[in-house]
Amino acid sequence: MERSGWLKCLADDYQRLRSAATTDLTAQVPSCPDWTAADLVRHVGEVYLHKAAAIRQGERPDPWPPAGLESEEPIALLDRAYGELTDQIAQRGDDEPTWTWHEPDQTVRFWIRRMAQETVIHRIDAELAIGAPVAPIPDDLAVDGIDEVLKLFVAYGSHTWREEFEPDLASAKGRTVAVKLDGGPAWLVRTDPDGVTVTGPSPTTPSSDATVSGDPVAVLRWLWARESAPTADAQSPVRVDGDEEALAEVRRLLATATQ
Incomplete structure (x- = not known):
């Protein structure tokens, strides 16, 4: 944008x-x-x-x-x-x-x-x-927001304000999570004890320990923990697969980065 x-x-x-x-x-x-x-x-x-x-x-x-x-x-x-x-x-x-x-x-x-x-x-x-319906978000704004939160808040933040991320990174083992958009690009998030590295967006989905995928708006809301309250008959618009420890680690890092 x-x-x-x-x-x-x-x-x-x-x-x-x-x-x-x-x-x-x-x-x-x-x-x-x-x-x-x-x-x-x-x-x-x-x-x-x-x-x-x-x-x-x-x-x-x-x-x-x-x-x-x-x-x-x-x-x-x-x-x-x-x-x-x-x-x-x-x-x-x-x-x-x-x-x-x-x-x-x-x-x-x-x-x-x-x-x-x-x-x-x-x-x-x-x-x-x-309790109002969430109004539409343009896809290009959502894609830009995904790139921003991963690269600036998580990757840059984890290196620049290392002390704030120390508890989240203490047990990091180089696990990776791919953030993939339906029909679109993907980012690779890697967590190491000295900080987070984010690469992409790439047109192909990189090999990873876990994957978060969905349309741009759904993924943006997942990354910012702004999902609507679930209902009994509604499936999450974001698909989460793979290593649960890797996914939990990224969730903790996102919470620290966006608090």
Whole structure:
């Protein structure tokens, strides 16, 4: 995906998140058990403001958060923050330098992508909170999100913030999990004591100890643990096969990376 696609998804999912959350701000968020919909909205608003400040200043905002955010009404905070974020993005090109947490990519483009992906995951949270059907997600956004969570959150994160992943990697033995999209590419996730390596996307499915497969949206939701509550007569849209230890290890790493 590129700028126009990410920004279109960001705008659509901001509106969906806002609409779902305003239905019942007291609703519990099952994918974030400690949060109500109001907490979810406040979190997204604060994330938007943080990224807007990073883009505006060209450096990591410090100190953070600014005083007074806690007294602002959640929906008003979300609206103000979205406006500030998109205003900062509109003033700058993709390659303009700024601070990000991903050392290889210190550009505004990183935050455009990250905020589109942040928002689609949290609007799913809002929909799950009120028991509404999860609105469609474009396949290209889902494929991009799969690549991001595997390569940036899990692989890059496990090497950059090694201490946070230490408990998950202590028993790693070089096991591999292939993440395969129906009719599409595959990624290979390998866990070693010194960190996670992710290769792909590849047009062919690599040999692995276990496989996670499905359509792009289903796999994205599985990786982020944003699946709908199961019903007695519904099968999971994601197929999981192979070494159970390898699969459990990747699940733990994903939980650490996305907490």
